[in-house]
Amino acid sequence: MRLTVLGSGTSVPHPRRSSSAHWLEAGGGTLLLDISAPAVHRMAEEGLDWPSLDAVWVSHFHLDHVGGLAPFLFGTKYAPQTRGRRKPLNVYGPRGTGELLKKFDEAGGYKLFEQPFPLNVREVAAGEGFEIFGGLKASAFKTPHTGESLAIRLEEAGGASLVYTSDTGFAEPLAEFARGAGLFLLECSFFRTKPVETHVVLEEAMRLARLAAPRRVMLAHLYPEWDGVDIREEAAKLWGGEVIEARDGLRLEV
Ligand SMILES: [Zn+2]
Numbered sequence: 001m002r003l004t005v006l007g008s009g010t011s012v013p014h015p016r017r018s019s020s021a022h023w024l025e026a027g028g029g030t031l032l033l034d035i036s037a038p039a040v041h042r043m044a045e046e047g048l049d050w051p052s053l054d055a056v057w058v059s060h061f062h063l064d065h066v067g068g069l070a071p072f073l074f075g076t077k078y079a080p081q082t083r084g085r086r087k088p089l090n091v092y093g094p095r096g097t098g099e100l101l102k103k104f105d106e107a108g109g110y111k112l113f114e115q116p117f118p119l120n121v122r123e124v125a126a127g128e129g130f131e132i133f134g135g136l137k138a139s140a141f142k143t144p145h146t147g148e149s150l151a152i153r154l155e156e157a158g159g160a161s162l163v164y165t166s167d168t169g170f171a172e173p174l175a176e177f178a179r180g181a182g183l184f185l186l187e188c189s190f191f192r193t194k195p196v197e198t199h200v201v202l203e204e205a206m207r208l209a210r211l212a213a214p215r216r217v218m219l220a221h222l223y224p225e226w227d228g229v230d231i232r233e234e235a236a237k238l239w240g241g242e243v244i245e246a247r248d249g250l251r252l253e254v
Pocket residue numbers: 010011020062064065167221
């Protein structure tokens with residue numbers, strides 16, 4: 001698997017961290033993990049093959065994770081690069097993903113479901129196993145964040161694995177879900193002060209890392225309060241494993 005961080009930040013406008021999106025090449029296809037509004041152009045900025053994108057994972061309906069879905073489909077509907085495309089684009093997400101897109105579509109009469117290629121929306125439930133495309137299996141896990149929010153575990157036929165929590169509060173069973181992953185892509189919204197229960201601070205993130213024992217951890221969804229803090233140094237005080245700070249544009253072999 002090859003991961004490209006498109007957005008390591010949050011909903012708060014930031015000069016170097018755009019909101020949540022990660023590009024993954026795995027099992028012979030490409031998958032976008034969340035699709036924030038900036039992600040639509042970040043894909044092009046990184047020189048990624050966005051016209052051939054196979055699948056999108058929507059973790060939950062906060063706009064810093066799904067705000068680019070309708071704009072992306074508005075783009076693929078008219079872009080010269082997708083005019084000749086015939087292979088389907090599959091959107092996976094929690095129950096309600098189809099309805100959300102439909103409401104947005106109706107609000108502006110965009111006809112987003114009429115694309116040059118088949119557009120499929122597949123809603124998944126927590127605990128469900130499914131196949132993203134050939135060679136990439138997935139399962140979903142309920143996270144304590146919003147009513148619909150889900151984490152995803154991806155297993156490549158070759159043995160590589162990645163768990164993406166997206167936004168989540170602290171919950172020990174999440175560590176079990178992430179057990180032994182090649183990369184545990186974990187949110188770490190805040191350093192020490194925790195304004196809400198539905199995100200994690202560094203101490204909780206590292207507790208999850210200790211319990212899950214992944215090969216490596218990447219910390220993402222970083223609020224501006226992280227600016228100027230050496231994340232790796234602070235993480236090393238709490239867990240002995242390898243911790244990577246997500247940065248926009250970072251590329252990593254999983
Ligand atoms: Zn978020």
